[in-house]
Amino acid sequence: MSRRTFTRRRFIATTAAASAAAIGFPYIRTSHAAGSLSVGFWDHWVPGANDVLTKICQDWAKKEKVELKIDYITSQGNKIVLTATAEAQARAGHDFLTFQAWDPLDKQDLLEPMDDIVGHLTKVNGAMDPAAQYLTKGKGGHFVGVPAVTGTQVKPPCARLDLFKKVGVDILEMYPTLKAPTKASENWNWETLLSAAEKLQKEGHPVGLGLGQTTDSVDWVGSMFASFGAEMVNAKGDITIKHSDGVKQGLEYMQKLVKVMPRDVFAWDDASNNKYIISGQGSMIMNPPSAYAVAKRDNPKVAEHLYTFEMPKGPQGRFAPYLPFIWGVWKFSKNKSAAKSLLQTIWQKENVEKLVNGSIGYDIPSFASQRSFKVWEQVEPPKGAVFHYPPKGDQKIWMACSPAPVAIANQMYVQGFMTKLIAQCTQGGMSIAQAIDWGAKELEGYQRS
Amino acid sequence: MAAVLPRSRATAAARGGGLRRVMRRKSTLAFLMALPLIVLIGALVVYPALYSVHLATLNKSMERFVGFGNFTFLFKRDLFWMVVKQSVIFAVTAVVFKALIGFCVAHFVHNVPAKGQRKWRGMLLIPWVIPPAMSTLAWFWLFDPSYSAFNWLFAHVGLPSITWLGDPYWARFSVILVNVWYGAPFFLIMYLAALKSVPEQLYEAAAIDGANWWQKIWYVTLPMMRNIISITVLFSLIVTFANFDIVRILTSGGPIDQTHIFATWAFKLGIEGNDIPLGASVSLFMFPILAIAAIFILRDINRRGNEA
């Protein structure tokens, strides 16, 4: 009798196990994954932009008879970085993934060389932006990724024309509609920004520049420091923060600017500045046109005054905060040829144009020859809203945390080092010298290997 | 009973070797029944914990053995000590308030006539039933810099708005507040059950002797509930100390890392920062503190077991 009950119990247990297995049986990877491809793209902030990319990919998949699986991964909560890290650790995941900023070079040992694609693209389109080359060329001169069409962006000021006019700054005079910047734009520097910000705060519409730890905050701060000539870690990897005058000047400036900005900018994530300007409260943020796109949909009264133009000029020049997304193929991918074929298809000129149009000009192609699409003239209201968005003229594209070596730069970038540095001598109550000392110690920590 | 005994002894004697077989079968059977538990805990708790110790001795790229190198590295970092301090403050403050609120509200519910107690209990336990990730999102929206419903109320009565998540001190307050909100109902329920088991006559006797409500609590309630209080407090200290959800969703470590606790910092370093050994080292630091708490709980349980 006992033996019967024992086996009955066993039966129940095994049935349960079997049903559990049936629901989610572990998928054992086989070798014939050719003909199927799994890709991870960046989830676009501009509503509807993803659909353009999906269609291009699906058309390609139908033509090549590949079974395609697309994932759109958000950068909110650092998801894109997390996914890349998890897949690097597990040596498994998508075939073709989107990486951000310094990440691809940090993981270059696991990425498939892309010299063939880059070579082809350079032949067709001319030279790639130096900044993009800097971030995709790994050890030994091999390209480990291709700049992504979708998502690669700069973060210049996006401001309310009406509010700035009220405090005496005529943006249209400096950056006229659909025309090149005038001589007046020479006066658009950090000092004029500061005085305008002071007046705007009194008007109840402060300038809102994020000082949190996400890319929206880190990118513009990187450019700000670069325009003062600050160098925190040099190309060799030495910590030079203590000897750099530019750092001191940048911090002095920020101490003044923080006083006239909302107090919670230190907690802002990538969505906060969008929310700030769309609500009508903010007078300026530094962002690509995603905020403008959402405002067009949900708060047109605000959107019709939003104008994107160039960064303020610093002593060392004008630097545009650059955030590239980079498409890379893992070395462990089972279908590299399909991945590369898809990449090349997306980079065809007519597809690039479709994507840029779909993002209302948000995406900045990494080839200068592709920056004259009509879309940047056509987006409105207001007329010429994003005409001055793609970097031209005296604006240099700058990747935050340059020229530090990749491992350190990636840490500085992901941990939000520069914004924390600013926070220490403003909200944190330290003096500039103390903050720099703190910074030096932090940087030593990033040298860990 | 006397009639039964000889019979059982007789059958036992008759079974003789069979009885020994039963005994052996019983213990193997018991072992088999406990085996899945042993395997589960061994493979998914003990082994990873030990592996974590091993990981903590490797360098960042996990190729070299560095012994205590990670720990000495952490000890030199100000941020590490700040995280230790923040974790301790967070855990202790939150648990103290949870226990206090639970204790007081348990009394209030206890005072209500028995029939009505059920609906009060029902309403008050809701925070604990909602998954913390989702309720924390509600709090996040309540604290939002531009859209905070609280600030809207404040503006209406003329109070200045608070940067709930942007100011380091307010951020810490907010994180503790949400944790207290989430955990107090648990204390409430435990203390309410314990309150019910305190005999009514003790209170009446104390009343006769002229005790006021405060003395009743001090001399009757607290001693009777001493064990349940210490157990819940210690359990909650451990769980709160290891908390992840609330800080991660509200502040992700907060302005200038001022709300980072062990779990969130380990996540940031280990998974986001791609430095697994360092993340493992940070997590391991929780262990000495948890071990001390475990010793206290064990002593308490043993004491309770001996008393019972």
Place this chain on the structure above:
Amino acid sequence: MNPAEIQAAVLEAPSAGKAKTGSTRRDRKRALYWSYFFLVLFVVFFLTPPIYMMITSLKSSAEIGAITNPWWVYAPTLENYWALLGSEQYLTFFKNSAIVSVVVVIITMLISIPAAFALARMKFWGSAALGMGVFLTYLIPETLLFIPLFKIFAWVQETLGIEVMNHYWVLMVIYPTLTVPFCTWIMIGYFASIPKELDEAALIDGASYLQILTKIFIPVALPGIIAATIFAFTVSWADFLYPMAFTTSADQLVLPAGIVTILIRGDVYAWGQIMAGCLLGALPPLLIYAFLMDYYIAGLTAGATKG
């Protein structure tokens, strides 16, 4: 005055209860009013977030953006709910959560009940140590284990080829570590309180241990089993850290991780939808709680009072 002395005093004064009824009744009434007052305050505190969630979820994006009174809905709409219920992504989260939770509950019960029975009733070599060990593992939090588990799963995937990373079925393997210790502890408490005479009588009648378990213990301890089931379900439904660490693709996420990582985007006005998503996501535990509240509470407090 310690409890013993008080007890002695009670026994010596049998007529104690009759004294001073008038003022004690007034005292009790005052205590009652104060109690109600504070209870209302605390209920407001505890219920504000869920109510706010509900209010926000009924608002359209336009209404949220207009920054009207956040505590009142002027133009209630169910569009957020319809959008979610029609969203394949959200329904996938729900489905994943449901599958994972149900399976984990089954696994937990299959492990806990026999183990609790063995620990409560049968002595075998190491049973005391195991009992203590079960208890202690409750003190090794998931925040300590998720990093080594991350590496272990990565290794399993790399060397054995079993797709472990970024698949929700891995949660079914890990969640029992969260639920089994506490459920076993609850069950041991319930089983230990069953009088030994019952099993002795059954043994004499020739029953095997397994029959004792299934025919006597489980029926008698059913409230405890229900309580443990509810606990296991709620914990599996709500866990956040493990899914965040181990699953990244949208189709593999469970509700808590899914809502937090996918539903929150740059769009300001999606908050109505996010709150609706949170409420819908909190619905299963809330419903179970509403119908089985007494079992829930009994299970929680069982450990405390039965020990």
